[in-house]
Amino acid sequence: MLTQDEMLKEIMGMLGGCFKSRVPLEGRVVATVFGLEGKIKQVERIENLVVDYGDEYCAKMVAGAAPTSMGYMRLGTSSQAAAKGDTALVLEIASSDDAFEAGYPQYAATFDSVSGEWCVFRCEWPAGDVTNSNINEIGAFDAPTAGNMASRAVFASTINKTPNDTLRADWGWKFLGA
Numbered sequence: 455m456l457t458q459d460e461m462l463k464e465i466m467g468m469l470g471g472c473f474k475s476r477v478p479l480e481g482r483v484v485a486t487v488f489g490l491e492g493k494i495k496q497v498e499r500i501e502n503l504v505v506d507y508g509d510e511y512c513a514k515m516v517a518g519a520a521p522t523s524m525g526y527m528r529l530g531t532s533s534q535a536a537a538k539g540d541t542a543l544v545l546e547i548a549s550s551d552d553a554f555e556a557g558y559p560q561y562a563a564t565f566d567s568v569s570g571e572w573c574v575f576r577c578e579w580p581a582g583d584v585t586n587s588n589i590n591e592i593g594a595f596d597a598p599t600a601g602n603m604a605s606r607a608v609f610a611s612t613i614n615k616t617p618n619d620t621l622r623a624d625w626g627w628k629f630l631g632a
Contacts (some may be wrong), residue, residue, distance in 0.1 A: 479504045479512070479585045480628040483592055484566050487621045490581075495619065498609045499526040499566065501534040502625070508604035511596075524604055526551050527577040527623055529584060530591040536606040540600070543606065550584045551598040552577040561618045565626035575625040581618050589613035592623055 472590045481502035487495045514521040528551045532544030555576045565572040594605040
């Protein structure tokens with residue numbers, strides 16, 4: 455299993471001469487709420503915005519620098535649109551930081567039924583953790599508290615996570631190379 459840094463370097467290497475222009479990223483989040491017995495209660499799919507630090511992070515990876523690896527997600531309640539200059543969630547839910555699940559990030563040739571060169575992250579907030587009826591935003595970070603935010607997404611519909619629910623967030627970055 456490749457580390458996140460090794461995976462991103464490999465993907466960036468595959469893009470070769472594409473760096474004469476921009477290397478755009480397409481990102482999306484799939485958030486799934488599971489009730490008791492694992493029954494799906496809600497699924498939200500949204501494209502994310504790679505913010506300024508996300509661009510810096512990828513540029514450092516391509517240059518062989520060693521930025522702190524992305525390894526955490528956090529949840530928030532703001533429905534304010536994501537902006538390129540965002541550095542944090544607008545209304546972060548206290549103690550919502552969660553480390554990526556074991557085995558993530560990972561490379562995938564398909565994510566959410568879309569083929570391509572994907573780097574996929576996953577976090578899960580189990581039953582009893584981060585109970586909130588107003589989850590509207592999510593961010594990917596390099597540290598559990600404070601730290602740098604690389605991506606932010608705002609859900610089209612509010613996520614209601616009750617005490618008995620598990621929330622799984624799968625986040626994919628697709629390297630377009632054009």
